[in-house]
Amino acid sequence: MDYNEEITEEFQGVKLWWSANRTLSKTQRIVIYPVDDEKKSYKLTVHKRHIELITQSYISHVMKEGKEIETRNRQRKLYSNNPSQNWDGYRSNKWSNVLFEHPATFDTLAMDAKLKEEIKNDLIKFSKGKDYYARIGKAWKRGYLLYGPPGTGKSSMIAAMANLLDYDVYDLELTAVKENTELRRLLLDTSSKSIIVIEDIDCSIDLTGQRGKKTEKDGNEDEPSDPATKRVKKEEKKESKVTLSGLLNCIDGLWSSCGGERIIVFTTNYVEKLDPALIRRGRMDKHIELSYCCFDAFKVLNCLIVALMHSRYLRRIIWRLILIHCSEKSNHCWGKQI
Numbered sequence: 583m584d585y586n587e588e589i590t591e592e593f594q595g596v597k598l599w600w601s602a603n604r605t606l607s608k609t610q611r612i613v614i615y616p617v618d619d620e621k622k623s624y625k626l627t628v629h630k631r632h633i634e635l636i637t638q639s640y641i642s643h644v645m646k647e648g649k650e651i652e653t654r655n656r657q658r659k660l661y662s663n664n665p666s667q668n669w670d671g672y673r674s675n676k677w678s679n680v681l682f683e684h685p686a687t688f689d690t691l692a693m694d695a696k697l698k699e700e701i702k703n704d705l706i707k708f709s710k711g712k713d714y715y716a717r718i719g720k721a722w723k724r725g726y727l728l729y730g731p732p733g734t735g736k737s738s739m740i741a742a743m744a745n746l747l748d749y750d751v752y753d754l755e756l757t758a759v760k761e762n763t764e765l766r767r768l769l770l771d772t773s774s775k776s777i778i779v780i781e782d783i784d785c786s787i788d789l790t791g792q793r794g795k796k797t798e799k800d801g802n803e804d805e806p807s808d809p810a811t812k813r814v815k816k817e818e819k820k821e822s823k824v825t826l827s828g829l830l831n832c833i834d835g836l837w838s839s840c841g842g843e844r845i846i847v848f849t850t851n852y853v854e855k856l857d858p859a860l861i862r863r864g865r866m867d868k869h870i871e872l873s874y875c876c877f878d879a880f881k882v883l884n885c886l887i888v889a890l891m892h893s894r895y896l897r898r899i900i901w902r903l904i905l906i907h908c909s910e911k912s913n914h915c916w917g918k919q920i
């Protein structure tokens with residue numbers, strides 16, 4: 583709606599007029615950074631005998647419609663965390679973002695069909711679970727642990743999740759987070775309807791068994807005599823940053839109930855390296871193994887390749903390559919099923 587424009591609307595047989603105005607602040611201020619001094623307002627005109635209808639039904643109808651339009655037009659974003667030294671100052675942000683346009687969907691994911699359906703249903707159930715979570719007194723969040731060998735579709739699965747639910751993705755680089763308080767501030771700065779991802783959690787930081795080792799370390803550590811080594815050691819200590827308990831507190835501590843509808847995803851190639859406390863059910867609610875090609879995955883790949891390649895000769899070459907790759911990697915004897 584442009585300024586000085588007037589729009590006529592009808593609601594339950596009642597005629598209404600909307601107009602948009604803008605006023606500029608008259609007070610003169612000296613500012614360091616440019617600020618928006620413009621005030622925008624919308625004026626609604628209606629006959630006074632309809633005031634009750636407007637206050638009781640129309641305004642809530644407008645708010646609801648507005649929210650729906652906003653959701654429909656929302657462009658999803660992929661966020662990554664900025665180093666904390668860039669957090670302060672003019673227009674600084676904890677997160678940088680780009681448009682999220684990953685093409686992966688559950689249709690293009692090659693994996694066991696039953697598991698795929700189970701994950702989709704779980705996600706949809708979660709996204710519609712606001713009342714359920716409120717009823718049982720739990721924060722509206724869900725944890726997924728995706729594990730398996732490199733290149734088996736963990737990142738693609740996260741993109742498919744985000745595309746299914748229409749959520750933003752926060753790619754949290756833990757190695758860039760200095761300490762637990764920073765981690766908390768970062769997570770508090772995420773929006774609802776989002777997936778917070780920590781990829782390769784086993785490599786991100788020494789989270790494995792850190793709690794158990796702490797006392798042992800504290801007591802036995804030899805203090806180096808040489809000042810240079812001392813300084814390096816001190817720096818290394820500073821680098822160690824986020825602790826396991828800090829991360830656990832952030833995942834399911836009180837902060838996580840500030841706003842809801844967040845999914846937390848950890849990915850790892852080495853699930854056995856992780857501290858059981860980090861991935862216990864209730865914290866990481868669903869553990870999903872993504873592995874080498876199974877028969878259902880093979881069928882999805884078949885559909886994709888048939889759709890893409892019109893030459894039978896090329897298709898045969900690709901299939902030979904896939905078969906060789908899969909028979910090397912997989913223990914399943916699905917070859918017979920083909």
Ligand SMILES: Nc1ncnc2c1ncn2[C@@H]1O[C@H](COP(=O)(O)OP(=O)(O)OP(=O)(O)O)[C@@H](O)[C@H]1O
Binds near residue numbers: 692693732736739
């Ligand atoms: N199950 C799958 N279905 C569809 N595409 C897949 C699958 N697994 C791997 N790919 C393809 O292989 C490439 C690598 O996949 P992806 O990055 O999702 O794997 P990853 O498990 O996250 O790897 P890493 O552990 O190295 O981060 C992508 O281009 C993806 O499209």
